[in-house]
Amino acid sequence: MQCDVCQQKEATVFLTQIVGGKMQKVNLCEACSKDKGVNDPTGFALADLLSGMGAAQEIEKNPASQRCPVCGFTQADFKKTGRLGCSTCYEVFAEGLEGMIRNMHKGPEHVGKAPVAYLRSRQIDQKIKTLQSSLQEAVAAEQYEKAADLRDQIRRIEAGLEA
């Protein structure tokens, strides 16, 4: 039997792990099992290895010529490594990644911690959006004084963002 990782050497270490109700069998050669820290039941490497396997196929939904403008990564590279090139790759290959990520995880959307700066800017975005729609309503209703007031508020917030 061939090693699942290097797909070259003969597998001598056979592992069974149960993940989410499904039994996964992994066959590794001596070198890869050492490399992946298989003999260390406390390492995280194996969990990463198992959940990353099979990831490579899905990304092929993107055209083969597509390249990340920031890091130059292509889907062929992903197929080889099962890892992406940089954070921008997630935008570039979004289409191909979507299904794979959904299959891998509990839900399609992040619901945990977010950087404070991100939360703040999202809050401000929402505030500006609300003000802008009130502004349009005010203009439509020909309430020009109110409209001028709203426009000033928006400008102040935007100026504050730049500062």
Add this chain to the structure above:
Amino acid sequence: MKLTEIIENSGEWLKGDGPHRNIVVSSRVRLARNLRSKPFPGWAKKAERIEVLKIVKSAVEQLPEMEDAYTENLEALSPLEKQVLVERHLISREHAAKGVGSGVVMNVNQSLSFMINEEDHLRMQAICCGLQLDKVFSMINQADSELEPMLDFAFHPQLGYLTACPSNVGTGMRASAMLHLPGLVMSDQMNKIINSVNKIGLAVRGLHGEGTEAMGNLFQVSNQTTLGEAEEEIISRLNDVIEKIIEHECNARQLLLQKKPVTLLDQIGRAYGVLSYAHSISSKEALNLLSVIKLGTDLNLFPDENRILVDELFIETQPAHLQKGAHVQKMSADERDTLRASLIRAKLLVVPKPDVAKIATQPLGTTENDE
């Protein structure tokens, strides 16, 4: 501070105290973070890795909790030193294989460690003794929040924190506990436990050779997914499951005491005998026998004051720890087996032989649950 100080002293997670300490060896939480638009370590060129290392390392060093930390570039460490850190669970095996462009920062009591340019730009972990997932999460979460203003973390509105591998996006968190479950293994219940636990998306694993035997009866329970569930939810689910496993382990030990006391005492006696008198012992055999001694300690057959000594032997009998003790860089497996046996013999001199009269009728010193 110097690496020698780290190496000379075992970490707080090994020596410390914590809830369910007898069964839960340690609790760990790891967070993965990356800098926006910088190539991930596996894809970056050397110069890019060095640049990221510089940025991230100087930010980590500024953390108040990392005052007087040990900080080093990986190329400055010998293979043996790296291996010692791996055996301590302070860096991963993957990280130990890295050189120029990767680094490590850890605090004095070894409860916090930061791997720079492992698979992600930053992987940081907190580790504590016993079942304290909430505590380790809050420790590492605080460090993350303190780093946030200094480092531009890649964050996506839908996918959360972005990582080199899509299997880590979202929280970027892996929480785990290392459990010592000899009772469940001896009573052939491990498969049943694994099956029931995994139904809710968590993973239990040990090394499955033939049958369900894991080395040293040590198992790790961890979350398997990182997207679609908040950090606190993941941890609370994990906690619930671990409490259940502890309960099953206690019951299994109780049952063994009632139904198979001779087998149990025989195993403990033999483990003590072999470890006390062997002159050559492999790492695997040592771990499995130490596990039985640990169980014997839980059952009052060995004095509780020797508990840390036994726990430390789990680490000290690992290859790199043996070699650094002997101050040699290279050693054959046979030489290590001899050295391991003599180290164990010497340490066990202070541990009196199992006192059968003291055997615990309640198998654990931990508080009984109210079921």
